[in-house]
Amino acid sequence: MDRDSYVYKTPASKLVQVAAIAAEYKGRPDMLMTVIIRAQKVVSAFSKEVASVIAREMDIPMNKVYSFITFYAMLSVKPRGRYIVRMCKSAPCHVHGAQAVVQALEDQLGISIGETTEDGRFTLEYCPCLGLCEISPAIMINEHVYGNLTPESVRDIIKQYIREDVE
Template sequence: MEVKEVLDKYGNSPGRLLGAMLEYQRSKPQNYLTKEDIQAFAKETGLPVSRVYSLVTFYSLFSEVPRGRYIIQVCRDVPCHVNGSVNVVAELEGLLGIKMGQTTEDGMFTLEYTSCIGCCEMAPAMQIGETVYGNLTPEKIASIIGELRRAGK
């Protein structure tokens, strides 16, 4: 997908830039925006590069570094914290053999924190792409990862 293409789809206006950049990023195998991508969005929208860079670095949904095919975002806000998000992170780190913020060697998974994703009623929760998983237990986490591994091969 090209920058121009995605802007045509969303409508080339500053207000629609976030959605366009997100879709563009998702279409990339490594789930990140390069310097050239950011400059291209600035050029096409007529916004200053510093402004687009500001947006990209502000929202945790964007990344400037290559990431895995699946981005696992563990909520670290209060309700999830109280319900043991620390254990979720430990479980994921053990299963994937990486630390928070890292990407698995096969490029399949990246582990990240996120702010509240609005699923406090099923804390602890995490989000992978557009899918939200709640009431997480070690068994549930293992099965989610196992399924994605199979699907992603």
């Protein structure tokens, strides 16, 4: 874990909400994934404070919580954008033109993979196979999936998010 991971401060009101979720599963380490998934709807990043609140309320070791969080690539320890644009990095998508789609995304958003736009709206990142190989190349924006992408079609999708603030 690099030191940058601990820089972000989670607002106290969010910590209270996470604490309430975690307290429902006190003494249930088997429910850690459930708590983390629910907490992810409250906080945009899993800071040190969030991990320690979960550990305290569930009564499980802090290092267990943090190693669990960092194990899963789709969970973040840094603040991320409101829209997480995940580009599949696996071979079938690559073969079907993922690189051109990534280039279009980077050009349009003005960021590279792994970065967040200055306005905090979009984060661009790679992910493993999304299970959508039959419609590769594919991306996921929050819970929405898009396939058979081209540079043109992905630009239109992003334009729609910019214009309408898709939920």
